Amino acid sequence: MSIASKVKEALVGLKAGRVTLDYPAQPRPAPENFRGRPIFDAQKCIGCAGCANNCPAREILVFDVCQEIRILKYLGRRCTYCGRCADVCPEKAITMSREFETATNKIGDVQQRLDLFMSTCQRCGRCFKEPSPLEQLKLKGYRVDDLENERWIFRSRAYLESEPVVDDIKIELD
Amino acid sequence: MLKNLCQKMFGRSLWVYHANSGGCNGCDIEVLNVLTPYYDVERFGIKLVGSPRHADVMLCQGPAMRSTAKALRAAYDAMPSPKLVFAIGGCACGGGIWHDSYPVLGPVEKVVPVNFYIPGCPPRPEAIIYGVAVAAGLVDKKVAPVEFKQLNLPIPRYHPSDLKGRGEMVVYEKAEKI
Amino acid sequence: MTHNMLWRIVGGLANVQAVLLVAPLCEGVLRKVTAFLQSRKGPPLCQPYIDLLKLLGKEDIESGESPSLQRFVSKLALAAALTVACLVPMGFAAPMNGAGDVILLIYLLTLCGICTLLGGLAAGSTYSLLGIGREMMTMIALEPLFAIALLVGAVHVGSFRLDAVLNGSVYAAQGIPWSGLILLVVMIMSFQAFVQRVPFDIAEAETELMEGPLSEYSGPKLALFKWAQMVRLVVHSGLFVALFVPWGSGLAFPLGWMLFWAKVLVLVLLVTVVAATHARYRIDQAIRYFAGLLAVAFGALALAAYGF
Numbered sequence: 001m002s003i004a005s006k007v008k009e010a011l012v013g014l015k016a017g018r019v020t021l022d023y024p025a026q027p028r029p030a031p032e033n034f035r036g037r038p039i040f041d042a043q044k045c046i047g048c049a050g051c052a053n054n055c056p057a058r059e060i061l062v063f064d065v066c067q068e069i070r071i072l073k074y075l076g077r078r079c080t081y082c083g084r085c086a087d088v089c090p091e092k093a094i095t096m097s098r099e100f101e102t103a104t105n106k107i108g109d110v111q112q113r114l115d116l117f118m119s120t121c122q123r124c125g126r127c128f129k130e131p132s133p134l135e136q137l138k139l140k141g142y143r144v145d146d147l148e149n150e151r152w153i154f155r156s157r158a159y160l161e162s163e164p165v166v167d168d169i170k171i172e173l174d
Numbered sequence: 175m176l177k178n179l180c181q182k183m184f185g186r187s188l189w190v191y192h193a194n195s196g197g198c199n200g201c202d203i204e205v206l207n208v209l210t211p212y213y214d215v216e217r218f219g220i221k222l223v224g225s226p227r228h229a230d231v232m233l234c235q236g237p238a239m240r241s242t243a244k245a246l247r248a249a250y251d252a253m254p255s256p257k258l259v260f261a262i263g264g265c266a267c268g269g270g271i272w273h274d275s276y277p278v279l280g281p282v283e284k285v286v287p288v289n290f291y292i293p294g295c296p297p298r299p300e301a302i303i304y305g306v307a308v309a310a311g312l313v314d315k316k317v318a319p320v321e322f323k324q325l326n327l328p329i330p331r332y333h334p335s336d337l338k339g340r341g342e343m344v345v346y347e348k349a350e351k352i
Numbered sequence: 353m354t355h356n357m358l359w360r361i362v363g364g365l366a367n368v369q370a371v372l373l374v375a376p377l378c379e380g381v382l383r384k385v386t387a388f389l390q391s392r393k394g395p396p397l398c399q400p401y402i403d404l405l406k407l408l409g410k411e412d413i414e415s416g417e418s419p420s421l422q423r424f425v426s427k428l429a430l431a432a433a434l435t436v437a438c439l440v441p442m443g444f445a446a447p448m449n450g451a452g453d454v455i456l457l458i459y460l461l462t463l464c465g466i467c468t469l470l471g472g473l474a475a476g477s478t479y480s481l482l483g484i485g486r487e488m489m490t491m492i493a494l495e496p497l498f499a500i501a502l503l504v505g506a507v508h509v510g511s512f513r514l515d516a517v518l519n520g521s522v523y524a525a526q527g528i529p530w531s532g533l534i535l536l537v538v539m540i541m542s543f544q545a546f547v548q549r550v551p552f553d554i555a556e557a558e559t560e561l562m563e564g565p566l567s568e569y570s571g572p573k574l575a576l577f578k579w580a581q582m583v584r585l586v587v588h589s590g591l592f593v594a595l596f597v598p599w600g601s602g603l604a605f606p607l608g609w610m611l612f613w614a615k616v617l618v619l620v621l622l623v624t625v626v627a628a629t630h631a632r633y634r635i636d637q638a639i640r641y642f643a644g645l646l647a648v649a650f651g652a653l654a655l656a657a658y659g660f
Contacts, residue, residue, distance in 0.1 A: 006629040013628075016391040020214040023300055024307040030298070042322035057264070057271045077268025077281070080295035102317050103292045103305030107267055110293060112320040180409020187402045211392030216383075219399055227413065227570040230406075254411040254570040 029098065035081045036099040040074060040112050044093035047072065047116040051085035051094060060085065063147050068118050075150055076102070076110030184230070184256060185310045187219035191229035191253070195246045195282070197236025197270075200296040201263035205233060207299045215303060218310070226252040234282045237265040237272060243285050250286040258309065261288045262302065264295040271295075364438040371437040374613070375582035376400035381617070382549075382585075382624045389628040400582065407575035416568040417476030425474055426573035429467035429580040433587060436460050440590040441518055442612045453512040457591075458499045464584055465491045468555060471577065472565030483564040486635050487555030493642035494545050500649045501535050501595060504656045508532075518594040531656040536596050538649050542642065543592065543623065547585045550627035554635055589619040 387394020472484035505521035522532035545552035
């Protein structure tokens, strides 16, 4: 608790000057390898739903409207920017951009929705049919998530039932 | 007149109360980073206070858990109005990676009404300052929903029934659509 | 007679206004210089004014043990601090110095401390009661120090009148004023505790460590308490300047007044530099520190009684 040490402490602080960044006034880009928000390129996407199967937070929902149209919806709420979707995508349609300025007052602003046409055969006009029935399940709407409530359905039988499988837990707040 | 002046001063001196209801503390560290000299947020007048009764803004992080839901709601009710709630991090915005785990009720908006969301895991300190600046009206927000619809379905079909004879050649007539 | 009294009342009100308006500026200087020492750009200088205005505009939630006592105490805190401001000579004689003497000043200063205790009691939560326990211990060890300084001045000058005592009277002994110099050192070493800044802000500003006695106050009541804290900073500095650094207070009106405020600003800067480089003391370390200082101060009082 000597005076000299405190004076030295004050001088050290003064010598560093003012290190504050002028952030919102001056832009400050993220470093090179920074993983920011994923951007989905709809031109390259083939609708395989590999990203949806791989997302650890289940943020990418898939819904088959009919045999030819598949909707992929990326809700950005829980995304941890891990990059597994970009790793798995066979067409490199997902890029992890360097954007981090994603603050908003409506959480629906971060979502990206792709309505994709699953290409049909040029001879017969039907979509490609997998050889085994198990694989055929995947084409016929095995993956159906709940797009209105933005909920991932984790039981395969759930799309046949109309009431939601995952219910809200009631809590008493008083 | 005095009331008008007081309301105008609200955006320039926000006192912040930090409430972590079950997160992993990653976003805690980023929020504390924002208060250090490098990203100094005190130049906007923001101060960290220890009691919800003194605060204007509640920074929530971590998902709403069964055990802390009541405490979070009590802290929100103890704040005097006008008040704002910011949900920081992926867990507070949407439940996080643990959204389907047994103690987690979901995002923080199931318990308190949220005004601003700052997604990220954890969000960079610049992202948090950006969120505060958007809330104070200093900058515009940069995200908007993106939707892509494939409008035309241009599949030409070459089917034996479309083979037409033309003179000696046999040509396919291209149908408009399937 | 009435002319004189009118002058005094007007002078008192002017003093009060000056202190009310300048106190947040001193707090702003304190925060900005703390930021400088921590190598960052701090809040703008007028930030405490903005804080007070915002607090006055917020909703008032009444909770705790006794809301009516809370309302009374918040107003009493600011009123007590401002009453002391009427008695401080700011470069000219204090406007109300015929209305009281040194004993009144000592008790008014103690009243400012008691307002914190009452505030914590009115809230009644666990953290408040812990905070006021510490504030009580600190006050017991601390208020006698200032009282002894004023008493030494009174002993030297031979009267309790404020305009005689608050005029550098601690140096008025014959020969080298030993008691005055000892008391100067003692007061400098304990000044941080009177204005409740960092090494010794165990009770009130300890809203960072535990919420402290102010934890149940919101909105306008909190604004009054914060303002009272800022006014106490200015008023204590003013009294210190009047007792120990009185030279130049006899100048004509604008110069003497501005010299007073310059000295107060230097004292606030000193408080800031000490506050920014120290860590907070525990309550038992602080009590031991003050006990040591009290022993030295009693020694100085004994010396003053013998004329040194």
